[in-house]
Amino acid sequence: MVSIPEYYEGKNVLLTGATGFLGKVLLEKLLRSCPKVNSVYVLVRQKAGQTPQERVEEVLSGKLFDRLRDENPDFREKIVAINSELTQPKLALSEEDEEVIIDSTNIIFHCAATVRFNENLRDAVQLNVIATRQLILLAQQMKNLEVFMHVSTAYAYCNRKHIDEVVYPPPVDPKKLIDSLEWMDDGLVNDITPKLIGDRPNTYIYTKALAEYVVQQEGAKLNVAIVRPSIVGASWKEPFPGWIDNFNGPSGLFIAAGKGILRTMRASNNALADLVPVDVVVNTSLAAAWYSGVNRPRNIMVYNCTTGSTNPFHWGEVEYHVISTFKRNPLEQAFRRPNVNLTSNHLLYHYWIAVSHKAPAFLYDIYLRMTGRSPRLRNIRYGFNTILVILIWRIFIARSQMARNIWYFVVTHARQEIFIAESQAEHKGRRRREREREREEEEEAGGERRTKKGRVLLEARNWVLTEQRVKDDENHLPGRGLKCRKGCEVLQREAAAFSGDGVEGQRILPVITVHYLNLRDHLRGGPICQKLATFVWDSEISVHSVTSDSGEYLC
Structure with missing residues (x-):
């Protein structure tokens, strides 16, 4: 069987979401570990007055690509930025770009999605469902396509106690929902959203489940693979330990805890904290595409890229390691000393919210007003409370789904070390210490210095x-x-x-x-x-x- 770098040799890869967290790491890893890949077509839209080429160049100039620049200074020659709008018919491609993509593309990595938990349902459907459908329709025209790799989420079926590596029936027919949203006004959409999403906590998870079904149905004649990561965090090893460039997901909560702003969370100490490093997700995706491309399986391949069933880690442990890290390496502009109280009791949680969040925020904002400055801590506290109570707690913290990893091991048995994806082999203490590097990157992103x-x-x-x-x-x-x-x-x-x-x-x-x-x-x-x-x-x-x-x- 050919190795992973050998499989990608001479291939033309189409990548969406290259300006996002996961897409950046995938692009860097592909170019560094598979240097003989022919071309990478990056679909990017114009934004904030920047052309697609300017946006891609901004990404490539970041610290993430330092190692690649040292090892392969000419890597930019393989990247082709293409102007595209994924929610538009035919992805809003020019005739020339469409012809090149249809004739040349061998592998597709679809990483683009909105990850905002409180996204309006109409926008979430457009970005997560319609965009996926448009890309599938384009893929059906490609003459040399070998693999369509779709990145989903392990929480797409969070309403199930156990999540196997299969695509489950959707809560509603995606086509009917898309047709209905066309004639509904925003007020009606907002009114029916809670009933539509049902026992799913937010529109992000709801639309990712719909997108999986679209991939399965519309891409029935394609060689499709789906990777479902859980909570994606900073890198474990590549391109260097602890890299992250945003405050989304757990990173924002960790920084808030380090600053002393976040002092209580409604969570069980024993609930699974299914955190997975971004480089593990990327390596799993590249290896899964390799496996599907080489073996051409008859059925759609689904990979639960999680740690809960292989290397269980709990929120009580996360709390201890995060707080101890910040006490060893405190932030310079911390509001209070770091300390987080975890409780699953409803009454105790609201007590600690009042004592540790509301009261200090109220008093501090009074102080800011008295000194002629604008109050701000109350809004920050309200924002975190919204995220924790409404969006995150019901699934990411309170519940302990067990996503079974079956093909995850099949993919990893023939890899070289450069595509390591077996996070169950990580030692927990070492992993926590390595993730101290994450704190440094987060502080740099927010203008903080650990001194x-x-x-x-x-x-x-x-x-x-x-x-x-x-x-x-x-x-x-x-x-x-x-x-x-x-x-x-x-x-x-x-x-x-x-x-x-x-x-x-x-x-x-x-x-x-x-x-x-x-x-x-x-x-x-x-x-x-x-x-x-x-x-x-x-x-x-x-x-x-x-x-x-x-x-x-x-x-």
Whole structure:
């Protein structure tokens, strides 16, 4: 059997969504790992006064392509930007471009979609369903097409307890829905949307389910494969660990938690956090297209690109690793020290919303008004509350669907290391540490810098919040009733002069307290030692042993 790079050698690839998060990574990986690919036709529309060529050039100039630029400086010659509008008949292609695509294309990767959870139903249908149908109609005319690869979502059938690698019947006939939306006004569409989507939480998931059915029915004569990723996050390994360029999905929540804005989430600690790195999704897509192209299976191939059934990771673990990361590497402009409380109890959730979100936001906005500035935190808090309560909690956090991965392993058995997609082989702790790089990229995208100053500011805030003074000769760690058997060494450090939340020239004693620890889980044995070790910064604290108030030896 030919290898993956050998299969793509001399092929002409058509790619949609190349300016999006997933499409960018797929484009970079394809050109870097399959350098003998002939051409990549990128369908891009004009936007904000930029031509398709200018938009593609902006993407190629980003940090994501640094490695590719070093290894293959002439990679731009293989990319052909084509002006196209996916929702229009024949994709609004010129006759010349249409002829080239029909005559030359061998493989299609359809990554374009709207990922806004609260998208208007009409717009979501146009971008996720009609655009897919238009691309299928074009694919049917292609003379040398080998594979049509469609990127969907593992949550398209979130109303099912178990999701197998098959296309399920849609909630409504897509053709009838498209015809109905043509004569409905916006008010009527908004009124019927809740009834149409039923037990699906938003229009994104609803229309992605419809799109899968369109691919199955309209593309019955094509060699079709569908990849269903779960929650796509920062890269695991390629092109380098932790790359991300947006605050969509979990990234925005992580940054909000790191800034101290997000302090509570309605989630179960034991619910699956089905996070999958973007490079794993890309490698699965490239390998799936290779498998379908080489083996020509009779039936449509569906791949659940998830981690829940192979490497389960839970929201309680996510909360611990995210918060510990930001406490080791605090943001410079944090609103409060990072701390997130997870609860699945409805009453407790609204209590913490009032105490940790609404009240601080209200008081801070009053302060902004008094100082002549525009209030903003209340709107930010409302936005996160909308996302968490209405859009995300019902599926991504509260529920624990099990998407079965069957063909996922078939695809991976013959790959080289450069197309690794087996996220079940990842060690959780190592994966979390590598994803600290994600924080750096997110901070860069938002204008934040993770610096030593940020750490000093966090220590200063903790000094004020805890109102505890640690002397050189004290023989205990304050807070939560934990004591050191042999004592703790707390070293004073002179803080550099800084402005902002601190006082210039103030002498700061780093106060690292047991208050940081999540003592609700696993007090005995190794975990408590590991959590204490998490907060050893530059050898400022040395913990010899820990006992409870009753004298029980913990570690």
